[in-house]
Amino acid sequence: MGMDRPQLSVLPILFVCLFFGPLSVSSQKSVWQDYVDEARRAYIAKDYSRSEDLYLLAIKEADRFGVGNLKVAETLDFLSIVFNAQSANSSRSTKMARTTRP
Amino acid sequence: MKFCCDWVAHPLLKGTEAQNIVRQFDRYQEFMDAVNDTTSGQVPTADLSFLRDFSGVLRLSKFRTELSAYLRSKGLSSKLTDDEREWTNFLAHYTRVIEDCPLKCVGHDLTHVDEVVLKVMDVKAPSAGADYQVMIDWSWLSKKREIQCHNVQTY
Numbered sequence: 577m578g579m580d581r582p583q584l585s586v587l588p589i590l591f592v593c594l595f596f597g598p599l600s601v602s603s604q605k606s607v608w609q610d611y612v613d614e615a616r617r618a619y620i621a622k623d624y625s626r627s628e629d630l631y632l633l634a635i636k637e638a639d640r641f642g643v644g645n646l647k648v649a650e651t652l653d654f655l656s657i658v659f660n661a662q663s664a665n666s667s668r669s670t671k672m673a674r675t676t677r678p
Numbered sequence: 679m680k681f682c683c684d685w686v687a688h689p690l691l692k693g694t695e696a697q698n699i700v701r702q703f704d705r706y707q708e709f710m711d712a713v714n715d716t717t718s719g720q721v722p723t724a725d726l727s728f729l730r731d732f733s734g735v736l737r738l739s740k741f742r743t744e745l746s747a748y749l750r751s752k753g754l755s756s757k758l759t760d761d762e763r764e765w766t767n768f769l770a771h772y773t774r775v776i777e778d779c780p781l782k783c784v785g786h787d788l789t790h791v792d793e794v795v796l797k798v799m800d801v802k803a804p805s806a807g808a809d810y811q812v813m814i815d816w817s818w819l820s821k822k823r824e825i826q827c828h829n830v831q832t833y
Contacts, residue, residue: 628726629721632713632721632722632724633719633721633722635710635713635722636713636714636716636718636722639710639713639714645830646830646832648829649736649829649830649831649832652729652733652736652829653733653737655726655729656729656730656732656733659726659729659730660729660730663730
């Protein structure tokens with residue numbers, strides 16, 4: 577009989593974990609996905625600075641998913657592409673400035 | 679390329695190549711700590727210049743470029759490294775050799791990371807629907823956060 581009470585008291589906690597646990601993970605994923613989608617749009621629009629900021633925010637979100645998740649690595653790959661595009665772009669701009677200088 | 683050749687034969691690397699890899703992870707961990715120190719919604723300010731070399735290490739693209747140059751220098755076809763599917767197939771065969779042999783790279787006098795361990799997590803046969811063929815886990819201990827960190831890459 578004494579064993580029944582603790583088991584019953586665990587039930588509401590179990591319910592909260594089962595119900596809200598996946599919700600919380602899915603809302604984290606949704607925040608991450610929103611940042612990534614917006615960053616991609618900014619990248620396509622060649623707004624590399626904004627894209628970089630959004631990927632940085634996405635990395636912070638991805639880091640919260642925990643050990644072994646692929647999202648940090650995935651986001652880092654995107655960020656690296658944006659960083660290289662931005663570097664190439666600024667190097668092109670510098671070259672342009674040099675060649676157009678009187 | 680030397681690093682990837684060494685992986686086949688040695689479980690512990692302390693040479694220049696290994697130290698260079700640990701140094702990359704040291705800078706990456708510094709970046710991740712900066713990301714972690716910002717509040718949610720605030721854009722982390724970090725020096726991203728490490729990404730130029732770091733992604734080459736993580737994606738094994740440096741290995742790919744050097745192997746391609748080596749094959750060409752010997753008058754051999756570089757299709758293996760030039761074609762995406764061929765390259766992934768090669769990686770799958772390569773990782774089968776090293777899959778039971780986690781590699782530990784040891785650095786020297788670094789602030790955030792002392793060593794990095796590479797481990798092959800999964801190798802799949804090529805198939806049309808597969809999202810990856812090879813999965814490698816790069817793991818290290820963050821000295822500041824005192825937690826085991828991972829970066830899992832798929833190829």
